[in-house]
Amino acid sequence: MAPYEPEQNTSETGELRAGRRKAARYVVPVAVAGVAAATIGLVPALATSGDPKLPDVTAQELIEKIAASDTERLSGTVKISTDLGLPSFGGDMAGGFAPGGGSGGEDGEGGEGSAADPRSKLMELATGTHTLRVAADGPDKQKLSVLDDAAEYSLIHNGDDVWAYDSKSNEAYHSKSAGKAGDSGKGSGKGSGEKDLPKGVPSTPKELADEALKAVDDTTSVKVDGTAQVAGRDAYRLVIKPKQSGSTVGQITVAVDSETGTPLKFTLTPSGGGSAVVDAGFTKVDFGKPAASTFDFTPPKGAKVTEGDDAKAEEHGFKDGGKEFKGDKDMEGLNDLNVIGEGWTSIAELELPGGQGIPTGGSGDVPPDAQRLLDSLGDKVSGEFGSGTVFKTRLINALITEDGKVYAGAVTKDALVKAADAAK
Incomplete structure (x- = not known):
């Protein structure tokens, strides 16, 4: 695929920064938790095929298209794989080292918290390959489900409530979201649920692309490099590369939906070669309004329910081998x-x-x-x-x-x- 244009001239850096700032304002709220960069080695399983014929666009125009995207309603399936060269963080490893992690004992005794606590469960996305189902209907309704062979973990935001449910352990976790009635403003960060949600683990192409665009400056090459088809949608390929030597990042490629401007696929390849470090993309996507029932949740009969305000695990802390790490306090x-x-x-x-x-x-x-x-x-x-x-x-x-x-x-x-x- 021949590129549509030569490498982005550094004189356009100011315009790129402006487009980048706009892009940050239009994050699709698919992952309730802001689930990460964070930081995939998928092969053609991401349903990427074909080189559709599309009108030529410049890198600046494509970044502006991402910034102008107002997609707030969608549903679909995302395949995400991360290959950092680390051991798997699944199971006990993820729970033991993540903030607030650890499987819950009876009533969360010992500060171990709930097995459904999203702060520990979603750390599993940092390694391996995972299939996610995502849905969003504006800023107040989102759902993300991590599918396993014999289990499912779901995180649901519906109005004032945030629920997480782990079918393997039959445990649920509940907290109130930020911006609930009576707060000083939507998204003010004062609701109790906000502190219970993990930060810095992007899980959708949109979230990953927004993080990549923040890095665009004089040290960066940006260009449009052909087209692709992702999840049955025609897309442009935006390629972001470091100009400096010594970086472990080879390039970042973002497939951008030609109609809506929504990133459909994100790939970060290392400078050392080999499979991608991060590769996340839709295999199915629908930009229609999801059914209202998608965001309904009632704990199953017999499920252990942990309330966020009552969880005994220390904020930002974990226990291992009888020694408690105090997180932010120890980092002082x-x-x-x-x-x-x-x-x-x-x-x-x-x-x-x-x-x-x-x-x-x-x-x-x-x-x-x-x-x-x-x-x-x-x-x-x-x-x-x-x-x-x-x-x-x-x-x-x-x-x-x-x-x-x-x-x-x-x-x-x-x-x-x-x-x-x-x-x-």
């Missing part, structure tokens, strides 16, 4: 976050509390499962900065030095070592 010791570089090769630099590197398994401070995960990801490195360990995924890498400095970003191992040497 992280000192002087600094950003090195710009654009796609930006590296976050910070200092761990106590001026020491990560504890080892022999110290007794790291649970065995966590230690095995760290050992499988780490590479020993050295340089002018001294020595340390690079923990790697196919997208995000982090160098932790023996003296407690951390350098992290969507950059290569060599870029992290170079940054640590320069900061010494």
Whole structure:
């Protein structure tokens, strides 16, 4: 497929930023929780085929089309797959390490919470391949269901109520949504339900595309590169690439519905080659109004119901091996976050509390499962900065030095070592 236009000129960056800001205002509220970038290796199973003939558009015009999209009603099936090179986060692994995670004991005793708590359950989308059913009818009605071989997990927002139900454990989780009657304004963030929902885990092509468009600046190449057909819909292919070397991101491709401007498919491929890191797309989509009954929910007979306000799990916390991690409170010791570089090769630099590197398994401070995960990801490195360990995924890498400095970003191992040497 030949591109419609040459690489986007950097002189148009201001216009791209303007289009990007508009795009952020029109997020389709499909995933009640704002479910993530976050961060897929699907093959032709995403029903992508054909090169339909469509009128030529520029990258700027296509970004404006995304920004102008007013799609608030839709239903369909999304296939999402994530290949970060990490072990599976399903089951106990996801529950043990996610905020508020862990399967619920009787009445949630021990601070373990509910198995239906979306803050832990939706972390499973961070690895593997999943099929989702999604539906939306404006800002007050959304539903997302994660389908498993023998079970289903659903998250439903209907007016003032947010329900989550895990059929495997027959547990339900309920909270009140933000912007309910009596709040100071819709979406004010003051409702009790908002704090119970996970942040930063995009699960639809629209949410992923909005995050990608935020990165468009002078360090980025943007162009329209042909057409495709996704879920039976004609679409343009918007390609976003870093201009800088050293980034782990190869390119991002967004298939944009030619009629509505709604992103239908999102693919992030790594600079190192191989399968996509993130690939999410509709296999079926309908832009009609979903039936009102789609958003109805009543807990099944015998289901254990946990109310969000009564959950005993600490906000932002988890327990593992009898030791409780306090989340945000424990993170207060992280000192002087600094950003090195710009654009796609930006590296976050910070200092761990106590001026020491990560504890080892022999110290007794790291649970065995966590230690095995760290050992499988780490590479020993050295340089002018001294020595340390690079923990790697196919997208995000982090160098932790023996003296407690951390350098992290969507950059290569060599870029992290170079940054640590320069900061010494």
